[in-house]
Amino acid sequence: MTDMVAGEPNDVRLKYAAGQWIVQVMENGKITRHLFNVQAVAECYAEFQRIRLGLAGKPPIREDECHRREMPDFIINDVLDLTECSDRGIVTTLVDKRGVRLRLHLTVVTSALLCERIASALERRYGE
Structure with missing residues (x-):
């Protein structure tokens, strides 16, 4: 399924609805939805789409939150x-x-x- 939304930044979203995992990829105003039955597969696909688009992984890690020991x-x-x-x-x-x-x-x-x-x-x- 593909929709167009002009002027929006690239983004990747993951949600669970109606018994399936949905990865929504917004790239250059074009929205594509991919359906998965397995959460881990959907999460992995979403992460690789974030990397491909140059987006921060979820959740972002800030250096000041990292406690080195x-x-x-x-x-x-x-x-x-x-x-x-x-x-x-x-x-x-x-x-x-x-x-x-x-x-x-x-x-x-x-x-x-x-x-x-x-x-x-x-x-x-x-x-x-």
């Missing part, structure tokens, strides 16, 4: 083959030596940055 090392023993979608992107589960699980939420930007930092650290540690 020293955390103990989390030594990864396994990466589970369970990938899900969240309101922020993709979720993967890491497991330490004691079986403690850590769910890691990644967007396209943060996953690229994480891969870049890991590659740089491995190069420094092991050379080429």
Whole structure:
């Protein structure tokens, strides 16, 4: 379903109605609605549309709200083959030596940055 609304900024909205998840994408005055039966799939689609349109993820994180604190090392023993979608992107589960699980939420930007930092650290540690 497509509608036109002139002069409105690009936006992505997600809502639940009549037993379905609706992702409404407004791009250059054109509104498109996409229907999903599964919430996680709708959330993932909405997040990728936000990224594509250059919009902030939902909810936005302000730097002054982030409380940095020293955390103990989390030594990864396994990466589970369970990938899900969240309101922020993709979720993967890491497991330490004691079986403690850590769910890691990644967007396209943060996953690229994480891969870049890991590659740089491995190069420094092991050379080429």
